[in-house]
Amino acid sequence: MTKDRLEKWMRWIYQKDIDFGEIFYEERVSTRYLFMDEQLDKIDTEIIRGVGIRIVDHDLITYYASTNDLTDENIKKTITSLTSHCQENVHQESIILQEAIPYKQPEGIIFHDQMKAIDKKKFLKQFDQRARAMISNLSQVTIKLNEEDQKIVVANTKGVYQTDQRMNTSVTISLNKEANGQRAFCSRNFGNGAGYELLETVDQEKVLEEMKQAIEDQLVAQDCAGGKMPVIIGPGFGAVIFHEACGHAMEASSVAKKLSVLAGKLNQKIASSKVTIIDDGTIDGAWGTTNFDDEGRATQKNILIEDGILKNYLIDEINGVKMKMTPTGSSRRQNYTYPPTSRMNNTYLKKGNDQIEDMIQSIPYGLYAKVMGGGSVNTATGDFNFSVNEAYMIRDGKIQESVKAASLIGNTVEILQNVEMVSDDLKLACGTCGAESGWVPVTIGQPTIKVSEILVGGAKNDR
């Protein structure tokens, strides 16, 4: 997509009496290698290329169109249909788009096309063989290698013109085992916002040792106890609790509408003093990192909650106008078919100095949630849920039997205050977050924490 062509399209938009206009162009190639049944079973490649055109009128109503018919004729027709209610020929002059900040190629990256496909297959095969050698009688081993390359160009009526290139690479391994009528499933995921140097960071032996223990524990897992109890949540993906409990509620998409439980609470104490939450889209090579957001603004480090006090929200351009606040470089979208809105990038809980042993010893009856799954939240009510995939009961200050997967539910206002202890073993993990502007890669992170009370969705009451 040339700058000249974008300028021509922007001219058609700028002639109309509008508040804001934007064109987002995207090219993306993603490939997934699926290794299953001890063979390279499938290769799925997807290639997309299209534009999203956004018009915001003086009443701050958004008109959005997406198309992959990039002929001038179609683009002109699309702009006309979005602006049919706007006065014509308001601006006679052309829009002058600024110079883009050039893309700086990161160092030490193994780009997706620099690794031969046969070597990718070799990695998958070796990982599969190692898993089968280390863990007996697996009924299935599934390993996915995903690579994604995205190029974007964004221009708007404020003169912004910015390009960006993004890479994401991930490996997921999942194991299935059946024994004595029980079925166990265990999965681990590794990803970066960079290239195939990721593979060198995966310590296969260590990962498989941990998965072996998890899968054996699951085969003898008992029903989880239900009810309110203290819970220790493991590091890394455990941070799904903060992603759901407060991350979404700090996104301007719900705050601007005043339909967030955290709307109007800036500078108020909303969490325990142990809680400092940061969203940082600039962390080198992290899964949720981008150089620029999907409105062309540089990403930045945003301190959202500091020592329990709400300090900021995640803000995009239009909601920034509605809220009279400065955008935070947090505007994201799955692809050109979605209008962008405020989203998280790499969100984590700052480490504390409590000891994990002290956390466990402090609980007479509770749950150790070692590995978490996904979750969801209603930002208006603050009610949220997330699942625990691998868990153990705690009795009399000791970790005891493994229990079946369960959901944990709570409310933002209550749970943030219940964060009682925070350790120093901060880890980051990668996930995919779904919301108004589609699915985007996000990092979540935390050290091990103790929550004094949360509702656990078990099937029995054995207190």
Next chain:
Amino acid sequence: MIDKLIALANASKIDIQITSYDHRDTTIQVKDDQLETFNISKRKHYLIVAKIGKKTVKLATENLENPEEILHLLQEQAHLLDNTTTIPFAKEEILPIKEEEQTVDTEKVIHELTSLNELKKDFQELLSIEGEYTHHYEKIAIDNSHVHLMDTNQYGVYGLSVTVQEEEHMESCYTAVSDIDVDLKQLALEQIHKALDRLHFQSLATNRYNVILSNECVADLLTQFAPIFEAQLIQKRKSVLTGKLHEKIFSQAFHLVEDPLYNHGFGKRIFDDEGSKTFKKEIIKDKAFVQMLYDNESATNDQVQSTGNSYGVYGMYLEPGSSTLEELIQDLKDGIYIDHLTGLHAGTNLNDGNISLQAEGYYIKDGKKDHALKMIILSTNFIELFSHIKEVANDLRFDHAKCGAPSVSFTDIAIAGEE
């Protein structure tokens, strides 16, 4: 472009099939008395399947401008792949259902949705009412050396979300319906009353209860668990139903059918994404899982014919019974009525069938709704749940294209609560 790609492939002795999708969507979102977003989408994309030697490879793309490059990519993939399952291409002509694209009366829809804001006069607690209408039109075509198949599909869906507030406490409820003649005011009133009830919710003690799940909840569960019936997942030993074909493990009343030709408000599918003819089939009957759902690859593996399920399920439903939901509630006497489940993507497991889901609804006492329930968790298993059916109601409802269900009464199901 399609003909050029097929000709070029054939010249290289590559058998190729192209599925083309042409989508046009219009979405109107309203908040209170104002239009918030107007969104249109026009997008074509293609799924290319090629048989190269003994390998079958696939590529999804949005443009066919460079057929040489597409063929090169497919050949590279075939060289790398180990899987040698050769799948058949569509051969049979299927008479298309041609539907002209309906235009959306934007002004009328905006007026209908914004006029719901008037309800604020009757409910001082009503903080916000958000409405949405989406119209979807899709043309699907399949081309290979033998056939050209074509089908169209379109539907409209309304969504409503209401938020009520009492002091600092907010509650919200959401619903969606595919009936374009739906009484929106009535629908909004139902959601408002539900949200108002939730303002004064209670939890309960962790225990086993007799439970009714609303038609929306049962449909949500069936949608989430639909892949467990697919042969692909079963062959890979990743479905809770692996090894359970023909075992009598469910209640007699769990009669599950898939009928892509049933007019359920989301149009019909006469062939699947591989060009296989669709038809009505019974999946669970007489307590047993009797029919796996096949696409071409899984059918080839089992040496059977595809059941036309390359897209999973379309129009799968639980056969309704004869009693009304009200009769089920009266009959329940004391128990729990759940009308909302949250977090299905995380709280369900296809491998072992486990279900652990945040739930909302009402406590039923003496056959009547007594008080609203929140902060409870449905803690069960797919096989356990559907082997504990007491009765199925007659209120079959489809909220989305995949699955529909009536409300169902279950006995002895674990619910976790705050006590």
